[in-house]
Amino acid sequence: MKKNVLLINPWITDFTAYDFWLRPLGLLYAASILRDRADVSLRLIDCLDRFHPGLPPPARSKPDGRGHYLKLEIPKPDVLKAVPRRYSRYGIPIDLFLTELGRGPVPDLVMVTGTMTYWYPGVQLAVELVRQKFGTVPVILGGIYATLAEDHARRFSGADMVLPGPAEKKLLPAVGEIWGNGAVRDADFPSFRSLPRPALELLGDKRFLPLLTSRGCPFTCTFCAGPLLYDRFEQRDPAGVVDEIADAHARYGTRDFAFYDDALLLKHGSHIVPILEGVIDRRLPVSFHTPNGLHIREIDRALARLFARAGVRSIYLSQESTDPDVIREACPKVGRGDLETAIGHLVQAGYRREDIHVYLIAGLPNQGVKSITDSVRDVRRLGAKPRMAYFSPIPGTRAWRDLIAQGRLKKDADPLIFNKMVFPYLWSDISPEDYGELQALLNE
Numbered sequence: 001m002k003k004n005v006l007l008i009n010p011w012i013t014d015f016t017a018y019d020f021w022l023r024p025l026g027l028l029y030a031a032s033i034l035r036d037r038a039d040v041s042l043r044l045i046d047c048l049d050r051f052h053p054g055l056p057p058p059a060r061s062k063p064d065g066r067g068h069y070l071k072l073e074i075p076k077p078d079v080l081k082a083v084p085r086r087y088s089r090y091g092i093p094i095d096l097f098l099t100e101l102g103r104g105p106v107p108d109l110v111m112v113t114g115t116m117t118y119w120y121p122g123v124q125l126a127v128e129l130v131r132q133k134f135g136t137v138p139v140i141l142g143g144i145y146a147t148l149a150e151d152h153a154r155r156f157s158g159a160d161m162v163l164p165g166p167a168e169k170k171l172l173p174a175v176g177e178i179w180g181n182g183a184v185r186d187a188d189f190p191s192f193r194s195l196p197r198p199a200l201e202l203l204g205d206k207r208f209l210p211l212l213t214s215r216g217c218p219f220t221c222t223f224c225a226g227p228l229l230y231d232r233f234e235q236r237d238p239a240g241v242v243d244e245i246a247d248a249h250a251r252y253g254t255r256d257f258a259f260y261d262d263a264l265l266l267k268h269g270s271h272i273v274p275i276l277e278g279v280i281d282r283r284l285p286v287s288f289h290t291p292n293g294l295h296i297r298e299i300d301r302a303l304a305r306l307f308a309r310a311g312v313r314s315i316y317l318s319q320e321s322t323d324p325d326v327i328r329e330a331c332p333k334v335g336r337g338d339l340e341t342a343i344g345h346l347v348q349a350g351y352r353r354e355d356i357h358v359y360l361i362a363g364l365p366n367q368g369v370k371s372i373t374d375s376v377r378d379v380r381r382l383g384a385k386p387r388m389a390y391f392s393p394i395p396g397t398r399a400w401r402d403l404i405a406q407g408r409l410k411k412d413a414d415p416l417i418f419n420k421m422v423f424p425y426l427w428s429d430i431s432p433e434d435y436g437e438l439q440a441l442l443n444e
């Protein structure tokens with residue numbers, strides 16, 4: 001008999017949040033694995049669905065789909081009291097969530113995801129409300145929070161099972177354990193390429209969709225979770241990616257796609273080039289966005305021109321810093337002059353300098369404010385737009401270990417203090433005054 005599975009993408013709890021083409025792609029992959037190997041009926045409650053029909057219109061949105069979440073200010077947790085900002089829960093109101101819980105059949109299984117480790121209060125709340133409604137229904141937690149803060153998730157999430165790592169490794173055995181032998185078919189997914197397509201049909205609004213063409217990253221930047229989430233770098237078959245784009249456009253009319261890859265441009269001749277050429281050959285009227293940042297070194301004249309022809313609309317480049325010491329120590333993926341060269345190619349291909357966004361990191365252990373402000377000015381000198389990515393000490397990374405070794409962070413610290421807005425107040429070289437100056441510079 002068909003089993004009912006309820007999937008939940010919980011709320012964000014944070015000082016700031018913005019829907020930057022964010023969709024629960026990992027959960028949609030987990031759903032597709034289950035759909036492929038078991039007789040299930042799937043339903044998703046996406047607490048971050050800004051276009052939920054139960055929300056008051058109009059959903060505030062840019063034409064490409066980005067926009068502000070509905071938010072409700074909530075009490076700041078004690079460990080964050082030093083941060084002089086308001087703290088909120090972002091997403092649909094709780095009464096709408098409860099209405100959604102009551103709408104479907106009683107689930108045989110609930111699968112919850114968790115993204116940032118410091119957003120775990122949203123996970124806890126979702127599990128708690130599920131328990132109130134459905135009692136002892138089995139709850140599985142997966143996602144980045146479960147992977148990077150597994151012990152914390154086991155102790156505090158309220159889920160019955162916590163599954164770290166990619167869903168294809170552990171999900172089916174776990175579900176077999178819950179439902180009994182025979183409920184799931186044997187599955188062997190030896191690679192990312194062998195996974196079924198994500199269950200995009202479960203999303204409510206599909207005006208923009210996430211796209212993952214590769215998993216992992218061969219670099220090991222000291223602050224990045226990428227290498228901890230996947231044990232190798234894998235790329236999908238380009239033709240399959242083009243089919244997925246064409247299919248989504250035909251079925252849902254989707255025109256905007258956001259690449260979620262960490263290393264989209266690596267081996268570009270055999271990967272992103274055939275993907276974009278396929279999109280051009282099939283005359284697909286779509287646009288692409290690159291919120292995760294692009295490897296600057298890979299952008300040559302031909303690739304920049306291909307971007308423009310295929311509809312890569314928003315360009316975000318991962319520079320992190322122009323300080324040679326920071327680059328050498330933390331992120332040796334860029335070299336001197338790479339940024340200027342890449343911007344030059346993009347401008348020649350027709351992009352406006354002011355539309356090229358360059359990610360810079362702020363708040364790394366031992367990173368002084370001058371290193372950051374110099375980087376901001378360097379990016380501006382090239383006519384591009386600096387965008388700050390504030391450092392969060394992700395458990396397991398070298399930067400996190402360094403902070404522990406320096407005595408600035410406790411190994412068993414509450415993940416709430418990994419919040420990206422905490423660094424000027426609790427443990428970095430940058431003081432609140434420095435942070436204020438940096439903000440003023442960015443607003444100039």
Ligand code: SF4
Pocket residue numbers: 217218219220221224225226227262263318331333
């Ligand atoms: S920051 Fe970028 S290049 Fe560095 S490890 Fe992460 S994904 Fe790879």
